[in-house]
Amino acid sequence: MLHRRQFLVAAAAAATLPAPSVRAQSTTTIRMGALKLIHSIAPHFYEQFTPAGYKVEVIPFESPTEGKNAVVTKSVDFGMFGIAAATLGAAAGEPIVVIASACNKGMAVVAGKNSPIAAIKDLKGKRVAIWPGSTQEVFILERLRMEGLSVKDITPVRISFSEMHLALARGDVDAYVGAEPAPGVSLATGVGKIVEYPYGTAMGALNMIFGAHRDTMAQKPEIARVILDIHRKASDFAMANREAMVAMAVSKLGQKKDAIEASAPNVDLTWKFGETEIAQSKTYAQHMLELKQIRQLPDFATLFDTRIVAEMARQA
Structure with missing residues (x-):
């Protein structure tokens, strides 16, 4: 009788246990760093192109340096930032690898609407807002050189990108x-x-x-291939659907629609990074060296690894 009672108690207990379930498929999360700029709007389209079994977490950063540092410290798996930040890091020996492009264009020299400044040569003697160490700084210094001028011919004013419009509106700078x-x-x-x-x-x-840590490329090449395929599809979609890109930028950046519509034609979201872009990057690095922004050129053999996007371009 005792054994029968024990059997009945065990049976009753078993009946209260939840039914066995099939374990859900694990999901791989890819952490993607993006700047709070329209240049970096493509990651916000990634979700619709992410295959099953993966999830992309978009992590915003205020500056290119912050985005680059996040990749270096492995706080994110991949990140978008300017070629300036990538070159600075690589020249300092940081394990940065450029694996694709993210955005071309997106820059402009702007003066007051009623200003007599109509060309680069007219900046002589003017107060010009420039963010030190930025891609824009290298471009404007080269344009000044091409016009027979140098930074000594202007008064550079250190102002962040987000404050430049307001500084111009207040009259703090001329351009x-x-x-x-x-x-x-x-x-x-x-x-x-x-x-x-x-x-x-x-x-x-x-x-x-589009940058990655050297370890990521060596240890997780399959993850790099997945995220770059997502990036390719999202970038192509956004460029083919300007209204969607504008709407997404308005939503994520908090800017008015008319301002984003004026910006969009000057933004080229892209993923291809071939011989032309590598040559331009090397020229850019040489300018940085001449401007003493870096002490030495980076090791280009380790800085660029564009095998995946090269294969994608061949198959496109």
Whole structure:
């Protein structure tokens, strides 16, 4: 009788246990760093192109240096930031690898709407907002050189990209070398006019790149292939659907629609990074060396690893 009672108690207990369930498929989360700029809007389209079994977490950063440092410290798996930040890091021996492009263009030299400044040569003697160590700084210094001028011919004013439009509106500066959407805001509000889109140098329209840690490329090449395929699809989609890109930028950046619409034509979201872009990057690095922004050129053999996007370009 005792054994029977024990059996009945055990059976009753078993009946209260939850039914066995099939374990859910594990999901791999990819941490993607993105700047709070329209240049870096593509990651916000990643979700619709992410395959099953993966999730992309977009982590925003205020500056290119912050984004680059996050990749170096492995706080994110991949990141978008300017070629300037990538070159600075690589020249200092940091394990940064450029694996694709993120955005070309996106820069502009802007002056007050009623200003007599109509060309780069007119910046002589003027107060010009420039963010030190930025991609824009290298471009404007090269454009000044091409016009027979140097930084000594202007009064450079250290102002962050997000403050440049307001500085121009207040009259704190006569012009600025900015990043979208600031030029678009200045145009849309009637505060400023475009002096030049500074793409007429040997550096072309080179701007933002897609970077990774060297360890990630060596240890997780399959993850790199997945995220770059997502990035390719998202970038192509955004460029083919400008209204969607504008709407996403308005939503994520908090800017007015008319300002973003003015910025969008000056933004080229991209993923291809071939021989032309590598050559432009090397020219860019040489300018940084001459400007003493870096002490030595980076090791280009380890800085660039574009095998995946090269294969994608061949198959496109």
